[in-house]
Amino acid sequence: MVTFGEFIMILELHRQGLKVAAIARQLGIDRKTVRKYISRGLEPPTYGPRPHRQKSTDPFLPYLRERLVAFPGLTAVRLWREMRERGYAGGYTAVKRAVRDIRPEPVTPFEVRFETPPGEQAQVDLARFEVEFTDEPGVTRIVWLFSMVLGYSRFLIHQDLQSVLRCHIAALEAIGGVAREILYDRMKTAVIGEDPDGLVIYNRALLDLARHYGFQPRACRPYRPKTKGKVERPFRYIREDFFLGTSFRNLDDLNIQLRRWLDTVANPRLHATTQRIVNEAFAEEKPMLKPLPLVPYRTVLKLERRLSHEGMVSVSGNLYSVPDTTRRRVLDVHVFADEIRIFEDGVLIATHAPLEGRDQRRLDPTHRKILPPKRRRRADSERIIRRSGDQVARRPLDFYDAVARRLAGQGGAR
Numbered sequence: 499m500v501t502f503g504e505f506i507m508i509l510e511l512h513r514q515g516l517k518v519a520a521i522a523r524q525l526g527i528d529r530k531t532v533r534k535y536i537s538r539g540l541e542p543p544t545y546g547p548r549p550h551r552q553k554s555t556d557p558f559l560p561y562l563r564e565r566l567v568a569f570p571g572l573t574a575v576r577l578w579r580e581m582r583e584r585g586y587a588g589g590y591t592a593v594k595r596a597v598r599d600i601r602p603e604p605v606t607p608f609e610v611r612f613e614t615p616p617g618e619q620a621q622v623d624l625a626r627f628e629v630e631f632t633d634e635p636g637v638t639r640i641v642w643l644f645s646m647v648l649g650y651s652r653f654l655i656h657q658d659l660q661s662v663l664r665c666h667i668a669a670l671e672a673i674g675g676v677a678r679e680i681l682y683d684r685m686k687t688a689v690i691g692e693d694p695d696g697l698v699i700y701n702r703a704l705l706d707l708a709r710h711y712g713f714q715p716r717a718c719r720p721y722r723p724k725t726k727g728k729v730e731r732p733f734r735y736i737r738e739d740f741f742l743g744t745s746f747r748n749l750d751d752l753n754i755q756l757r758r759w760l761d762t763v764a765n766p767r768l769h770a771t772t773q774r775i776v777n778e779a780f781a782e783e784k785p786m787l788k789p790l791p792l793v794p795y796r797t798v799l800k801l802e803r804r805l806s807h808e809g810m811v812s813v814s815g816n817l818y819s820v821p822d823t824t825r826r827r828v829l830d831v832h833v834f835a836d837e838i839r840i841f842e843d844g845v846l847i848a849t850h851a852p853l854e855g856r857d858q859r860r861l862d863p864t865h866r867k868i869l870p871p872k873r874r875r876r877a878d879s880e881r882i883i884r885r886s887g888d889q890v891a892r893r894p895l896d897f898y899d900a901v902a903r904r905l906a907g908q909g910g911a912r
Contacts, residue, residue, distance in 0.1 A: 563600055617787045618678050619681060629641055631747060631752075634748075660814060662687045682715060688704050707797070740755075740759045799833040800832055817859045822867050
């Protein structure tokens with residue numbers, strides 16, 4: 499049997515006029531083989547399947563099939579050990595190959611879509627996006643998309659606890675009601691961990707918020723992303739249909755464009771899964787929601803902060819101004835979800851709206867006095883240095899006559 503290259507060479511040398519013996523001698527091939535391929539012409543050679551070689555695992559294949567049909571999860575190591583007890587003398591690698599070839603394919607069950615009654619459950623999650631604002635060319639910012647399904651989304655710079663609480667409040671106000679249960683991923687702003695009995699430990703601030711609005715927080719099982727499919731899938735939709743290929747000046751512009759896209763594109767659309775208009779489905783569910791509390795959420799986080807030499811107080815990585823008249827170096831700070839209050843000796847001296855992100859400053863112009871301009875002193879180079887006597891005081895002429903007489907008398911006395 500010759501290779502395809504040798505076959506082509508036989509035909510080429512034959513075309514050049516060489517005899518069969520010469521071709522056989524030059525290529526080191528039997529003359530009968532050369533004559534056969536010349537007579538066959540351009541028909542390429544055919545190769546049949548290789549004959550089956552006996553493998554060391556062949557006598558045990560019926561046993562392996564029987565075991566894997568009954569117990570598909572058996573490992574190759576386990577089966578190798580069982581085969582050795584039955585006289586198998588080969589290695590583990592051969593058993594692993596045999597198990598891989600005959601192990602039945604796992605049957606993937608159909609997914610059952612989990613639906614909750616109207617007003618029963620909302621789902622919350624955060625997704626990470628990278629963006630370069632046109633106001634800051636060349637600087638890549640990481641922003642987080644807060645999404646609560648039922649239908650509220652908002653971008654924020656930093657996913658700290660206060661930002662997440664503010665997003666909850668804004669989402670519930672925008673929705674106009676509260677679901678009986680809100681499902682969370684295991685994000686640190688919601689879930690701290692588990693106790694020795696496996697019970698979820700929630701963030702205390704989140705529990706205060708839940709108690710105020712009357713919903714029950716529930717953490718999804720770890721490593722089960724499909725548990726929150728209703729909030730996970732919209733992230734991909736937002737990324738592909740809104741975020742990619744769009745430019746934004748800053749965070750405010752990003753949220754304005756997102757709000758416009760939600761109102762004009764996402765919410766009026768026909769949902770591919772439910773086959774219903776999103777706005778119409780929400781309108782039917784809204785009456786089933788629990789009403790919002792009559793009083794706003796006003797829980798407070800109390801801190802002590804040292805005043806900087808620039809008259810600023812640091813809260814969550816951002817700086818907030820206090821009046822120039824502040825005398826104490828240590829001040830009390832009360833952090834609300836939507837407001838920051840700064841106290842000196844129990845007296846409120848400054849109020850600020852919280853900043854998103856970190857490394858930002860909020861300076862209230864009323865906290866800084868406008869000092870009057872200082873009088874400009876004449877520079878040393880402009881000073882005029884006069885000698886004694888350059889300026890003569892004005893005196894009556896009688897004074898000079900008296901001086902002259904006295905000088906004349908002193909001269910005569912000499």
